[in-house]
Amino acid sequence: MTNEQTNETLLEVDAISLSFGGVHALVDVSFDIRKGEVRSIIGPNGAGKSSMLNVINGFYHPQEGTITYQGQARKRMRPHDAAAGGIARTFQNIALFKGMSTLDNIMTGRNTHMSKSLFWQALRIGPAQREEIEHREFVEHVIDFLEIQSIRKTPVGRLPYGLQKRVELGRALAAEPSLLLLDEPMAGMNLEEKEDMSRFILETNDEFGTTIALIEHDMGVVMDISDRVVVLDYGRKIAEGTPEEVRTNQSVIDAYLGVSHD
Amino acid sequence: MAFDIFLLEVILSGLMTGVMYALVALGFVLIFKASGIFNFAQGVMALFAALALYDFLAEDGWFFAVFGFTLPVWLAIPATIVVMIVLAWVIERTVLRFLVKQNEIILFMATIGLAFVLEGLGDLLFGSDVKPLDIGIPQGASDWLLDSFNLYIEQLEIFAAGTAAVLVAILAIFFQRTRIGRALRAVADDHQAALSVGVSLDKIWVIVWSVSGIVALVAGIMWGSKSGVQFSLSLIALKALPVLILGGFTSVPGAIVGGLIIGVGEKLAEVYIGPIVGGAIENWFAYMLALVFLLFRPQGLFGERIIERV
Amino acid sequence: MFYRESGQLKSSYVADQAMFPIAQDRWFVFGVLALAFLVAPFFINEYWANAILLPFLVYALAALGLNILTGYCGQVSLGTGAFMAVGAYASFKLVGFFPEVNFLIVLALSGVVTAAVGMIFGLPSLRIKGFYLAVATLAAQFFLIWVFNKVGWFYDYNLTGMITVRPIDFFGVRITGPEATPAAKYLFTLTVVCILALSAKNIVRGRIGREWMAIRDMDIAAELIGIRPLRAKLSAFAVSSFYIGVAGALYFSIYLGAVEPVEAFDINQSFYVLFIIIIGGLGSVLGVFLGSAFIVLIPILLKNIMVGGMGFDSGMAGHVEILLMGMLIIFFLIVEPHGLARLWQIAKEKLRLWPFPH
Ligand SMILES: Nc1ncnc2c1ncn2[C@@H]1O[C@H](COP(=O)(O)OP(=O)(O)O)[C@@H](O)[C@H]1O
Ligand SMILES: [Mg+2]
Numbered sequence: 001m002t003n004e005q006t007n008e009t010l011l012e013v014d015a016i017s018l019s020f021g022g023v024h025a026l027v028d029v030s031f032d033i034r035k036g037e038v039r040s041i042i043g044p045n046g047a048g049k050s051s052m053l054n055v056i057n058g059f060y061h062p063q064e065g066t067i068t069y070q071g072q073a074r075k076r077m078r079p080h081d082a083a084a085g086g087i088a089r090t091f092q093n094i095a096l097f098k099g100m101s102t103l104d105n106i107m108t109g110r111n112t113h114m115s116k117s118l119f120w121q122a123l124r125i126g127p128a129q130r131e132e133i134e135h136r137e138f139v140e141h142v143i144d145f146l147e148i149q150s151i152r153k154t155p156v157g158r159l160p161y162g163l164q165k166r167v168e169l170g171r172a173l174a175a176e177p178s179l180l181l182l183d184e185p186m187a188g189m190n191l192e193e194k195e196d197m198s199r200f201i202l203e204t205n206d207e208f209g210t211t212i213a214l215i216e217h218d219m220g221v222v223m224d225i226s227d228r229v230v231v232l233d234y235g236r237k238i239a240e241g242t243p244e245e246v247r248t249n250q251s252v253i254d255a256y257l258g259v260s261h262d
Numbered sequence: 263m264a265f266d267i268f269l270l271e272v273i274l275s276g277l278m279t280g281v282m283y284a285l286v287a288l289g290f291v292l293i294f295k296a297s298g299i300f301n302f303a304q305g306v307m308a309l310f311a312a313l314a315l316y317d318f319l320a321e322d323g324w325f326f327a328v329f330g331f332t333l334p335v336w337l338a339i340p341a342t343i344v345v346m347i348v349l350a351w352v353i354e355r356t357v358l359r360f361l362v363k364q365n366e367i368i369l370f371m372a373t374i375g376l377a378f379v380l381e382g383l384g385d386l387l388f389g390s391d392v393k394p395l396d397i398g399i400p401q402g403a404s405d406w407l408l409d410s411f412n413l414y415i416e417q418l419e420i421f422a423a424g425t426a427a428v429l430v431a432i433l434a435i436f437f438q439r440t441r442i443g444r445a446l447r448a449v450a451d452d453h454q455a456a457l458s459v460g461v462s463l464d465k466i467w468v469i470v471w472s473v474s475g476i477v478a479l480v481a482g483i484m485w486g487s488k489s490g491v492q493f494s495l496s497l498i499a500l501k502a503l504p505v506l507i508l509g510g511f512t513s514v515p516g517a518i519v520g521g522l523i524i525g526v527g528e529k530l531a532e533v534y535i536g537p538i539v540g541g542a543i544e545n546w547f548a549y550m551l552a553l554v555f556l557l558f559r560p561q562g563l564f565g566e567r568i569i570e571r572v
Numbered sequence: 573m574f575y576r577e578s579g580q581l582k583s584s585y586v587a588d589q590a591m592f593p594i595a596q597d598r599w600f601v602f603g604v605l606a607l608a609f610l611v612a613p614f615f616i617n618e619y620w621a622n623a624i625l626l627p628f629l630v631y632a633l634a635a636l637g638l639n640i641l642t643g644y645c646g647q648v649s650l651g652t653g654a655f656m657a658v659g660a661y662a663s664f665k666l667v668g669f670f671p672e673v674n675f676l677i678v679l680a681l682s683g684v685v686t687a688a689v690g691m692i693f694g695l696p697s698l699r700i701k702g703f704y705l706a707v708a709t710l711a712a713q714f715f716l717i718w719v720f721n722k723v724g725w726f727y728d729y730n731l732t733g734m735i736t737v738r739p740i741d742f743f744g745v746r747i748t749g750p751e752a753t754p755a756a757k758y759l760f761t762l763t764v765v766c767i768l769a770l771s772a773k774n775i776v777r778g779r780i781g782r783e784w785m786a787i788r789d790m791d792i793a794a795e796l797i798g799i800r801p802l803r804a805k806l807s808a809f810a811v812s813s814f815y816i817g818v819a820g821a822l823y824f825s826i827y828l829g830a831v832e833p834v835e836a837f838d839i840n841q842s843f844y845v846l847f848i849i850i851i852g853g854l855g856s857v858l859g860v861f862l863g864s865a866f867i868v869l870i871p872i873l874l875k876n877i878m879v880g881g882m883g884f885d886s887g888m889a890g891h892v893e894i895l896l897m898g899m900l901i902i903f904f905l906i907v908e909p910h911g912l913a914r915l916w917q918i919a920k921e922k923l924r925l926w927p928f929p930h
Contacts, residue, residue, distance in 0.1 A: 020569060050572070059572065059796060083798025091572050095793035097786050099855065108782045112798040116779070118807065124774035129586075132778060136585045171797065300703040360906040367648055368905050370703045371850060374843065375901030382895025390891070497839075503707045540722040549711035553696060556708060560699045572792050 009068075010035040010179060010211050011056065016065035018051055018235075025051040026062065027235045033179070038205055038212045040222045042246075043232035044255060049215045050092055052232065053181045056213070057082040057089055070178070083112055088177035090168045092184045092215070098157040102167050105156055106142055109174035110135045142170050146200060162193040169200060173210075180204065182214045186221060194218065198225055223247065231255070271414055272533050273526055278419035280525020281426045282488075285481035286502035287509065287517035288430070289474035294511045296446050296470040299358075300370045303377035305496040307475055310349070310380045312482030312491040313388040315342040316395055324387065335397045339479075346475030347468075354468045362463075381496065390493060395486035422484040429480055430518065433473075446470060504552030510562025519563065524548045591773055596924075608762055613755040621754035624868060626827040629761045630819050632864035635848040636772055636857065637815030642846070643855035644776055645808035646788025647697055651709035653841030654716035655813050657833055658686040659820030661726050664735045667825075668728065675740050675747065675825075679764065679818050686817020687810040689716070694809030698802045701791075713839050720833040736830040748825050757826045764822065768815060773857045775811065784808050785855070816845075850901050853911030862912040870896070 011033040018026040025048045033039045041049045054060040056067060058077035066073050069085065077085075088109070097105050114135060120128035143149055146166050151159060156167055165185060172180055182201065186194045202225055204210050216222050222229060223243040231239040231246055233255040239246055246252055286304055293301045301307075317323035318338035326332050333341060357376060361369055400417040407413040437443040449466050485495050505524050509516025528547040536543050592598040616625065634656055641647050649655075662682035666673070693712040697705050720726050727735050740748040747760045775781050783804040786794035795801050824831050831837070844867065852863020871893050878889040908914050 054572065057796060059792075060569075079796045080798045080800045083796065089796060091793065091796075093572070095572060095790050095796075097789035097793070099789050100782070100785050104782055104785070108786050108794075108799075109797055111779055111783060111786075114779045118775065118780055118811070121778040121780055122771035122775050124778065128778060132589060133585050136589070140585075175797065302703075357902055357906070364905070364909075366703070367642075367646060368909060370648065370706070371846070372902050372905045374846070375850075375898045375905065378843075378894050378898025378901065380898075382891050382893075382898055385891040386888070386895060390887070500710065503710060507704065507707050542718060542722070546711060546714035546718050549707065549714055553693075553708050553711040556696050556700050556704065560704070570792055572796065 008035045009033070010070065011213075012068040013052070013056070014066050014068065016052075016055055016062045016067070018048075018055060018060055018062040024235050025060075026055065026232075028064070029232065029235070029237050030065075031230045031237060031240055033211060033213055034227075035211055036205070036209050037227040038201070038214060038225055040214045040216060040226035040229045040243075041232060042216065042219075042222055042229060043238075047232040048235040049232055050183055051235075053089060053183055053213065053215065056179075057087045057181060083175065086175075086178035087181065088172040088175040088179075089181035090165070090172050090183060090185055092187065094161070094164050094168055096156045096164055096168055096171070099155065101153050101155055102148060102159070102170075103139065103143070103152045105167055106139045106170045106174045107135065109171035110139055112175055138176075139174055142173050145173070145203070146170050162189050165189065165193075165197065166200070169197075173204065176208075177210060180210050180212045182212060182216075184215050184217065186216060186218060194221060201225060219247075267412055272529050274413070274415055275419070276526035276529030277522055278416070278423060278525070279529065280522035281419075281423045282481065282484055282498075282521075283501050283505045283524055284518045284521025285422075285426055285429070285477060285484065287505040287521050288433075288514065289477040289481070290502055290506055291509075291512060291514055291517045292433075292470055292474040292477065294506075296449050297358075297467055298366060298369075299373065300366065300511070301376075301474070302370060302373040303380055304474065304478060304502065305498070305500060306377040306380040306384070307346075307349075307478035308482040308485065309491065309493065309495045310384050310482075311342055311346055311475065311479035312395060312486040312495070313384050313393070314345045315339065315397075315479065315483065316393045316486070316491055317388055318342060319395075319397070320393070339397075342479055343476055346479055347472040350471035350475050351468050353471055354464055358467055358471075359464055377496070381493065385493075392490040392492040393486075395483065395491050397483060397487065399483075399487050401487075416488075418484075418488055422488075425480060425484070426518075429477065430514070433477075433514070436473075442469060501548050504548040506562070507552035508555055508563055510564040513562065513564035516562055516564035524551065527551055589777070591777075597920075605766070609759070613759055616754045616758050618754050621758050622827070623872065625758050626761060628864050628868045629758075629765045630823045630827050631845065631848060631868065632860050633765050633768060633822065634816050634819035634845045635852065635860040635864055636769060637812045637817075637819060638845050639849045639852075639855065639857070639860050640772065640776070640784070640815065641808050641812035643849055643853070643859075644781060644788060645784035645805060645812075646791075647694075647805060647808065648703060648706045649709040649812075650706050650839065650842045650846070651693065651712035651716075652816055652845040653837040653839055654713040655686055655690055655816040656820030656823055656841060657716060657720055657837035658689050658813075659683065659817030660824035660831060660837070661720055661735065661833075662686065662817065663821035663825055664737070665726070667738050667740060671738065675742050675760075676764070679821050682821040683814040683818040686820070687814040690809045690813025690816070691806050694806050694813075697805045697809065709842075710839075713842060717833050717837055720837075732832070734830055734832045735824070737825045740825065749829055752826075761822055761826055764818065768818065769857060769861075772811075772815070776857065780804075780807060788855075847897055847901055849911075850909075851904055851911055853913030854909055856910065856913035858916065859911050859913030862916065866912065867897075 009032045013032065014030050016026050016029045029052065041052060043049055051060060055062050058079045058081060061076050066075055067077070069087070097108060100108070114131055116128040116131045120126060143152060146169065148163065148166055148170065151163060156164055159167065169185065185201070186197050189197065198221055201212060201214070205212055214226065226243055228241065229243055229246045230237060231252050238251045238255060239249040286308060289304045289307065290301055293299055293304070315338055318325050318333040318341050319335065320326065321332060353376065357372060361372055399421050402417060404415050404417045404420060407415050437447055446466060446469065449463070482491070482495070485498065501524065505517060505520040508523055509520030528544050531547045532544045587593065592601060634652060638649060638652050641649055659682045662685040663678055666678045666681055693708060696708045700708065721733065727733055737748045739746060739751065742760055745756050746752040747756050776784070783794070783799050786799055787801060787804045791801060794804070828836065848863035848867050849860060851866055852861070853859025874889050874893050874896070875886065878884045878892060879886050904911055
């Protein structure tokens, strides 16, 4: 929970509906994310949480509704536009570039900041060389921040699960995002790994003022680190508010007592 | 009137070629559905099957050299089927099981390797010369059609179309009615489900490769009877690829319809566009058609559109 | 590990990002280059040039092109033969139009023409993947060869349908046709291949190379972190085709001297080059050289052993070659998809630890 948060809205989700054939993944969902906050999205499996993130960064195109990001309303956006606009993310199922090293994965996250042409890159002198060095320096900071110096040159496919999740966070951080979307970053982790990851998320939010949208199942973690929570069930928003408010909300309790439906 | 007859003949002969393509495409689809493997070697399997069949039938084959007699057709075909089943088993044992978890591109390239192995093996065992395959399928024009409708159609082609229809019917029954067939369909949807039916994955692979080996044999017999057993057969079989693009990789009806469209399309193109641009466009027409098609309907005529998830 | 602490000097990143960070590697490469440039030209003869060194270099270059597309960007192509043909015919026509222009420029332009054609056939790659794309490239393979065979303009309406290289001088030295010495052909080709290999190595280590690999490893994630799939794929097609086009131009102008499209550039060429990258190592620049050497030498070896040593006929040796290639492909894909390049690396690591295995 940070002090830097303001009441300025960074992202507003307005009446979003999304369906796949007959499956209604999201139904008329609205909420907002304020600059500098940690906003958690929770709900049972299949509630539509991942779909929501996919809508926010332009991977899914909702049938209804608009997204307003940094004051700009849009109906449809392509993922690379979202990325260029400062939205970065991690994935529920690790989506690292398996054949590349940790360093290269994180460098790739920085690609949107790089621009030197093919010609200079083929020569790799002058501008291209300088650019590479400059961004390498930034990436080294990310590597230091996440304490993964020792696996810099390791192909990520060979890393244990917990570290892969961390590298994925690094790849997202390398983009210096204004909005960071984290899809179950602690799923499948042991307690120690979860603590590390929570710390990284909080520090990211604290030190760089990055706004974070977080999907997480571990209620302890959610209660600890989020400023506000939105709850989805069957694609609908059933509650929203501070962690405390949400925890005591009757419909949330009901939703979690019911069986999960994926 | 004369023109119409000509057009009809072109279309019919295209349909017949299309049946041949469809037969090869069918083998592809079976394997792809059950294992997600795009079997580039399907065409060479047809060649290999035809070579094996020839060997049982001819006096210059190994079988004759070893046993001193040749097999009659009704025995040679089951014997070849056994060869194809053994082949499927060997492929599963030596290649597939080691590549289970690989990505599809690696698998695809492995089947290109497989195509070369089978070709090399076929050449080494049976020689690379053209072999006439005669299993008693009637040859020449159908007199009845010629007399009654003034239509020139090869009997062989009619026979091939009939055989293909029967084959598809048998396959449909196999998939719908038998326990193994149902397991195969399950595996296409979900590997876990197949395991719960109680059939192991490697067994399923052997079966499915055997079945498509048998389909390859049928294709090999038809092509071989038409133009002799020769290497070009495996190149012609490459045409099954555009067929699959049109039909979708997982659809049996798609393979048939796609085959017919390509067969007719390229015949029409050859006859009507060919002379304008210098001929021989049959070589590439199918691929270009598929390419254009891909741009507009990448999932094929019968494939479902899949929205990827993360 | 090179770095344990944070806050290092800039210069250390430069060193870390050098092409051959390890001194032994650097010396080894310098040694090979010295041998290739300074020693080999004195010993080369017709046989060595035509049977081994020229095909080795030309195929290595074509394979480098294909490896950019397939090994780095993950897009399969079966159209390499046809793209080589585009380069060959482009160089033939360009030399015809501008006989005075330096041949290096002709080569570069041939590459550019091929890149353009490659991008057209790469367009479907936005919507289709994997083996679907292979079909698109097959369309290129059959269509382009047909064009070169049918359209007289491409072969200057020559009655044989063949194209024959014109005599070309490079700074006063004849490099094409029967009058050129093997050493001149070899040195020219070697220079071009080295420059392009160096550039390729640079590209694949930079931003664009990472984009390609990202698309290869997980295209959706790549898109979601801001890589434009179409741009990445088309740039791979363009660069790949450029290399293959230059290789085709060298193949025709310097190595063969005269070609006829149907045979010289048929689909077997496409397979041949594909096999080089599988055996040499997908996604490796070193690999294309190892793979090319391997695939050029194997038939010669087989012929010497089977025909020369054991008295089989050469047809038999050809069949064994096909069989063997297929088996090797499967073997490498199963055992070591990173091919000879990876085996080489492992051997090197073993050597460095020798004689203490741990
Ligand atoms: N690409 C897709 N195609 C079809 N259905 C999808 C797709 N993505 C999500 N769904 C469906 O939408 C619903 C919500 O899924 P998801 O957003 O992944 O839920 P959560 O992340 O909350 O577990 C589920 O029923 C899921 O099956
Ligand atoms: Mg989810």
